[in-house]
Amino acid sequence: MxxxxxxxxxxxxxxxxxxxxxxxxxxxxxxxxxxxxxxxxxxxxxxxxxxxxxxxxxxxxxxxxxxxxxxxxxxxxxxxxxxxxxIGEMAVPEEASAERWTDQLRQMCHDTRTVLLAHPGIAKVALAGPPSGPNALRRTESLLGVLRTGGLSDQVAGLAVDLLSLFVVSSAYEADVRRSAVAASETDWPAKLEGYFAALPPHYPNIIDLAAELTRPSEVERFEFGLDVLIGGIRALGHSADG
Amino acid sequence: MxxxxxxxxxxxxxxxxxxxxxxxxxxxxxxxxxxxxxxxxxxxxxxxxxxxxxxxxxxxxxxxxxxxxxxxxxxxxxxxxxxxxxIGEMAVPEEASAERWTDQLRQMCHDTRTVLLAHPGIAKVALAGPPSGPNALRRTESLLGVLRTGGLSDQVAGLAVDLLSLFVVSSAYEADVRRSAVAASETDWPAKLEGYFAALPPHYPNIIDLAAELTRPSEVERFEFGLDVLIGGIRALGHSADG
DNA sequence: TCACAGGACGAACATTGTTCGTAGCAGCGA
DNA sequence: TCGCTGCTACGAACAATGTTCGTCCTGTGA
Structure with a gap:
């Protein structure tokens, strides 16, 4: 210590x-x-x-x-x-806005993802330890401000900040892994995986049926989807009675 | 190959x-x-x-x-x-039910988490590679079945299965890390962290204010919250026009 | 100028994943 | 039953890694 x-x-x-x-x-x-x-x-x-x-x-x-x-x-x-x-390379919003809080949330998540992906392999490291440095603290502080300004209860804000960070970092990690895997074997991987899924034995009707949906979305689409789901869900939970 | x-x-x-x-x-x-x-x-x-x-x-x-x-x-x-x-130790539901699909979803996520946490350190490994084995495939198949039975579009189902898996595995990883960290230094860590947050310089008003909310929730509570947010968000997104 | 304390650093150790070469067993044809 | 062949178990070794020990240098205060 x-x-x-x-x-x-x-x-x-x-x-x-x-x-x-x-x-x-x-x-x-x-x-x-x-x-x-x-x-x-x-x-x-x-x-x-x-x-x-x-x-x-x-x-x-x-x-x-x-x-x-x-x-x-x-x-x-x-x-x-x-x-x-x-993490310190990321910008944090000057002041939280009550109207644009979800936009600010999205922006911060995007920025975190961007700086993580800008340094290959760092997402894995970021995932290993809970954020403890001063820059991570500054980011958490800002994130909390945005969430509270959005009208979320203290309890929901506290939980949501962890949930969002976990999603952003782990999603960046997956994107990183996939990216370096693709870089290694230069064959276009999604297509091969789709073919593999489509050719599975009939015990897997859903995977066969959704082979395209499972393999085609890009990492960015997956990230956007996750962000939509999370922010929507947090909003719904935070504005009901009490979490 | x-x-x-x-x-x-x-x-x-x-x-x-x-x-x-x-x-x-x-x-x-x-x-x-x-x-x-x-x-x-x-x-x-x-x-x-x-x-x-x-x-x-x-x-x-x-x-x-x-x-x-x-x-x-x-x-x-x-x-x-x-x-x-x-993953093969996990049970998968016999058949997807249109009424109880969210319960089945929760159950499967819980089961995945349980088997992961039953084997210390395995979550980290599971996070490293996308699931490719036969048991993981069986789980994905079942998960897709539940999501489609719930009335979700193919696109949303395909994205949601990845999102849910990412959350469950990464959350288990974090729980695992925290668990072994606590096992190492037997002092009760949340309390110390809460004290640290509460004693932060005034540049961090939100962290100071929410020190308890940030440190007190157990891993299970965090997991439940994440599950609520995700399932709620997926449901909302999947039942609107198109993703 | 001189002694001292802190730190830069060469060398080494233990542990890891992985490969090489050898040797021995199994199965098969006669 | 005997001998051959190919697969394979495995001892030994190699390269890379995190980390520590002991030494010696160097900047600093008296």
Whole structure:
């Protein structure tokens, strides 16, 4: 339980790699938490989250893996910091509006999804731990504001914020998995899967019948559908008597 | 791309560990796919999904890790088989009923969650790959039947089946993570988190205000809420004009 | 200038998934 | 019954990973 809440309100964290002098650094470098997360972000965007290993991050900094452990508790903490950094790329609405609250909700969910998908593999990491960093907190705060402004009860707002986040992150994870799977085998997968479903033995009449509906929708369509269902359902539940 | 679809319609897969003769087996054992999955299931239930390593499974069978690779493509395939075996423990309704379709839906979601949580760590694995095994297919078939019997359009049924599965599995994953985290540090975590939220700086008025609502609901309550929202939303969307 | 404390880092350890090469068993034809 | 052939169980090893230990350097205060 180190002081993870300290040194948070800095906005100059994202500086990309100040070229101090030259690639040769005979001087002993000064390693910082922020520098480590910077290096991890570079590796993340270049090779994906699975490539964010202690060695890769260290090499990106021009040192060995042992050098990280004086500033970061372990890979877990490093990944948490990385996730929060990604979440920090998202914009949050200035002020919640009572009329446009569902639009704001949709917008925030879209933005979360976008930043997650912009960094391949990070959704899986985000799913692993509950959001605890300052940027995630800021997002939760804003989300709660929108929900309450929409007239939802406190109880429903509290539950809905978790539900929406779970949906957005897990949906991004699935999209990510599917995307990299498609990237691996370049054959167009939905068509093959549809053929497979359609050719199933007759024990599966519904799957055979709905082969197209099961395989054709894009990830975006699925996401939009989920968003419609969730927001509609939350609205209905939140405006009845009490949840 | 091996013949993964072959040898599927066997129901005697679940036999627990026939004690052939004695722990000493001077005879060369006959290793089968089913035997490997059996052993993996034993390790899973004993030590959790993270402990399902090639070595652990092999040791459970009294052999070395290399012996598995003649029957299983790799750890991925082994885990897929394991997930499908777990899904197979779930009961599916005999026939879809037009009146009780939402009850049947809830029941199936509950059952899925139950079997997932009965095997610690398996939800994470189930989340990784889209369901492809015969048991998952049977479940999807049944789910589709219930949704169509409920009067939903084909399009909505196809999307809803994915959405529901995503919610159930990811929610089980979160419950699993939380459970093992609580098991690790035996202090009661929700209370601590609530205190942390309540003591946040005033930049977070909503989180401070809803600290209790955010931390107190149990995993079951969250799950029930999500189910209410999803089924309500699906119902509303499926019975309007067209999705 | 000098001693000290903190940290950068080389090397190593344990654990993982996976592959190679060997050797032994099973089944089959004679 | 005997020998051959092909499949396969499996010991050993390899590469990659997270993490720790001990050493030595370096910046800093007196």
């Amino acid at each position: 180190t002081d993870r809440t300290r040194s948070r309100d800095r906005d100059d964290v994202g500086l990309p790699d100040p070229p101090w002098r030259s690639p040769r650094r005979p001087l002993r470098r000064r390693i910082t938490r922020e520098g480590i997360v910077d290096a991890a972000a570079v590796v993340l965007d270049r090779d994906g989250a699975d490539a964010v290993t202690a060695r890769a991050v260290a090499e990106q900094m021009g040192t060995g893996p042992a050098s990280l452990y004086a500033h970061v508790d372990g890979k877990n903490e490093l990944l948490e910091l990385l996730v929060d950094r990604v | 091996t013949d993964r679809t072959r040898s599927r319609d066997r129901d005697d897969v679940g036999l627990p560990d026939p004690p052939w003769r004695s722990p000493r087996r001077p005879l060369r054992r006959r290793i089968t796919r089913e035997g490997i999955v059996d052993a993996a299931a034993v390790v899973l239930d004993r030590d959790g999904a993270d402990a399902v390593t090639a070595r652990a499974v092999a040791e459970q069978m009294g052999t070395g890790p290399a012996s598995l690779y003649a029957h299983v493509d790799g750890k991925n395939e082994l885990l897929e088989l394991l997930v499908d075996r777990v």
